[in-house]
Amino acid sequence: MTALPRAALRxxxxxxxxxxxxxxATVGCALLPLGNWNGVLxxxxxxxxxxxxxxxxxxxxxxLLVVVMVAxxxxxxxxxGLTHADYATRVWVAAPWQVPVPE
Structure with a gap:
């Protein structure tokens, strides 16, 4: 087994x-009460x-680095985009047992 060069080991x-x-930092972030910013951080x-x-x-x-970062x-x-398209085009139909909401 060959030893690693000093620069590679460093x-x-x-x-x-x-x-x-x-x-x-991740563990500390999980313990902080940051609200919605916990996920972002x-x-x-x-x-x-x-x-x-x-x-x-x-x-x-x-x-190759660009491909790995952009893909x-x-x-x-x-x-x-597909999730938004599904949500935007969905027709909301009330179930038969639900009372219609007055408009």
Whole structure:
């Protein structure tokens, strides 16, 4: 087994320390009463952790990095768009046992 170069070992240890710090931030965020901002902050921390993993462990650079970053955003936009289209075109029919609401 060959030893890692000093620079590579340093990069891995810094990434590991960063991931542990972000894990602590995620746990701390879960314990804070921030209301709706808990989800936003947790997702932001998760995005930073994913970026660390992609850059350090997967070694993605250049065009491949752009594809990995843009493809999920396109998929998320597609899901939001289709959900909105379903909600916007849905016809609300009252059940037979419900009393109609006066307008």
């Amino acid at each position: 990069r891995l240890l810094l990434t590991w320390a960063g991931l542990l710090a972000l894990l602590g 947790s997702l932001a921390i998760a995005a930073i952790k994913a970026m660390l993993v992609v850059l350090c462990f997967m070694r993605l650079r250049g065009l 999920p955003l396109i998929a998320l936009a597609l899901m939001f």
